[in-house]
Amino acid sequence: MNLLAFNLPLVVLLPFVGAAFAAWASRLNRLGAAYTSGLVTLLSLALLMPSVPLPFHDQTLIQTWDWVPDLGLYFSFRLDGLALLFALLILVIGLLVIFYARYYLSAKDCMGRFFAYLLMFMGSMLGIVLSENVIQLVIFWELTSITSFLLISYWQHRKEARQGARMALAITGAGGLALLGGMILLGEMVGSYQLTHILAAGDLIRAHDWYLPALILILLGVFTKSAQFPFHFWLPHAMAAPTPVSAYLHSATMVKAGIFILARFFPALSGTIEWTLLVGGAGLITLLIGAYTALFKHDLKGLLAYSTISHLGLITLLFGFGTQLAAVAAIFHIINHATFKASLFMVAGIVDHETGTRDMRRLGGLIHYMPHTATLAMVAAAAMAGVPLLNGFLSKEMLFDQAVIASSISHWALLLPVLVTIAGLLSVAYSVRFIMDTFFGQPKSDLLHTPHEPPRFMKIPVDILVVVCLAVGILPALTVSPILETAVAGTLQAEVPDFSLAIWHGFNAPLMMSIAALIGGVALFLKRDTLFQLYQRHEHVDAKRYFQASLQGILNLAQTVTQRFDKGSLQHASAWVIAVSLAAGIVGFAGFNGSLLGETPVQSVDTLTVIVGLLGALAALMTAIWHRKRFVSLVVIGVVGLVIAIGFVKFSAPDLALTQLSVEVVTIVLLLLALYFLPQASPKEINRVRLWRDALLAGVSGIGATLLTLSVLTRDFDSISTYFLENSVPGGGGTNVVNVILVDFRGFDTLGEIVVLALAGLGIYSLLQGMTLPAPKNDLRGRLWNPDKHPLILQTLTRLLLPLMLMVAVFVFLRGHNLPGGGFIAGLIASVALIVQYLANGIDWTRTRLQIDMHWAIGLGLLIAIATGLVMMAMGYPFLTSAFRHMHWPVVGEFELASAIAFDLGVFLVVVGATVLSLVQLGRLSHSSHAGSTWKS
């Protein structure tokens, strides 16, 4: 088998499976989860390896399976340069973070949960970058929002963790919805949801009317995820997460997902003035705000969070320039930022771990205690500041270069080089502060314990990342060039422009800007005390407060609207539902131009039918009119049911007539039993307005139903039943088409229905379990209930009748496939037979003689029904296909035995089980209520 045919989905899905394993492994061994996660990541990486050479040879690997092809939905994966770069970043940094987290988490933290979430996040992230179908991409996108929510709130007992997680979920989740909208617009414009087609249709998309809405929606997704202004405020609050999560999600991967979308759709969306203004504008503002705020954060992770926002803005700004070289710089900076920022987060975690605080005002002089860590931090921070010979310098030079080029467009653009230099200056200042305030100066004495170097292995991930920073910074052409070139080719979907990764380009404008930034940054740092005082004198916008206020506002609005309609009264709500349905019906028909009634002439009718029909209608009306006298009302509704049964006989539906008749008996018995415990009459209603309103609603509904029925019945129709009639005998082996439909053609529906019935039966059983209701001693007119609970004649007759009734049930069941009957009807008849025994002889008497637990009947019935379907599946047919063969028995004669009869047996058992269980349980209620009085008499 060729691994290249299916390895990409495995790379993505493996972490999800691994998550379950990690959770399980942590029960065996505290570190089991960490090792499992590491192993799973390595395995994913190994699975990716065979495809790695392809993008380097300008090949795009696509692996597709049908999902819902009619909707343009495919289970589809893609590996090109860009996807490869991100997949490697996710897996390699993921591996380092897992390694680091194994030492970071304390004995109190649940390892299994942490690593399971982390692996699920990794899988979702891989899903985003390796998706070929854009809808599938959005699904993985939302999965990252959910898994990051779980990771941020990992320390659930902390309030700020829960709040931060909720904020991140609300904002990135909302952005995900916008992204879905954008992707759908894009797909509809192009006519395909596959990336290959979308990326090739850039000109079509940019010229389309929907371009701007699609762009805005997609950018909403990008800006929320990648913390761009004005949605940047969630990221600092997400720092409540454990530091490995911050290092992984909030610097290296998840926040880069938005950037990834910018890169992915660069060929399709970029190159317009809207793109430049929106993307470039947001990027520039974010770059400045992030860098400015970072300088004033005293928390190490807070500083890094705002610095991350600023660097994400930088990358966005580069994409906003829209030129190919700017895209190269953007991709390059993605790699660089991932390496130096992840290592800095890990350093912050180590400092926190060893000193117990991340507040720079309480830290200082740590270089004496942890020189190794301090060295690593200095190199990484220098890379962040853009010091020469480090990777950050190279990409920052490229940014300055692009800014200078862009400045020639207009007068306003002349500001660009100045602004980016200021951003660079600020970034130098906060980098210097990160190092100086933490590692230099006077050691503070109020720390919890004397800091020392962390375990050797905790530093290894940082070592590796810092070495990468140096290697890329000093020898860019040898290290990063090939993968960068491949990634750029994947991004642009075109020839890679010439770019130079040399460290020395001569004395040009970018170098001057770099020098200015470095000198200015150090100067700014030296003046920091004055600056902090200035900063503190002003009020600052607290985005969290606005976020919570607006959230509360939305909730209040929702509550107001809900309360307007839902007054906690079922009557009120039902009236609304009925009134709105009526209004919808009237509005719908008002716009209809044709005549209400059709052309088909009505059939003639005989007097007897009219009398029976009118009797039914009258009984229905009397049920409503006499509803306060409940017993009378119940008797009258029985008449309605019987008339309907007679109607089914008249209109050639014997199956229905049998069902209706037996259901009617069971229903009336049930309602009678229940009525015993309810008030025998309803109180007089004093609210006349409500009575008239309800009468009006009822009247209009009745007229509506009448007209609707008439307008359908007077029109021709075309039934799809011809198929069932033709195939019933050859395909289903039965001449009773109704039954064949139930157990064969639409067997799955029937399965669902018996499940509902089973649930209703079990639900009734548990509702009544342990319930006591006082039984009334006399009826409405004060007469005592008959003390003779089990009349002798009834007892004798029912005992005689039982075998006969059961035989009828068996007969009806067996013939059901060919003649009117079947599992439902037979089940109801058998239920009636059993219930009558309980009624006539009492529960105790019957229970000692009929030792069948009806729970078993229900369970067995469902099992038989499902097993019948599965057997056919095992034989290679669709679920619940019926097999049949002709049989010849003496006496009985020739008949067909279909496997559907086994299914019907399941139906039979469920019907009997559910019906008898409910009624007997209800009867037991009366039994227990009477126990006292029986004893007295």
Place this chain on the structure above:
Amino acid sequence: MEILIAFVIGAMTASGVFLTLRGRTFPVVLGLTLLAYAVNVFLFAMGRLTVGLPAVIDPTQGGYADPLPQALVLTAIVIAFGMTAFLIVLALKARAEMGNDHVDGLHLSEDEASLKNTLPPRSQRASRKARHADQQEAGQ
């Protein structure tokens, strides 16, 4: 014939809607049962009204009643029974828990005053246990 059936369906719908809007559980259950009848007959009628046609495959006969609505209605009847049973038991449960049979679980004392065999409002009862003890005393 069609007019008659339409009228019967209309009558059942009207009564069903009126009862569904009542404030006590028992009439509401009856109303929903009536509505279920109306819907079943309506669905059945969608296969058109055919008098005197065979119910099973019989090559000697010319036509059949439409079997599909029949199959749908057959299960609908059984499901409607399940629903009615569940609802009425829910009503009993509500009566046991709330001490009255109003659909909102509220006790409208001015309505109840005329009836003697209903329970006193919940506020007057100390607890279910106490009530139980009372009844046992009353029984003896």
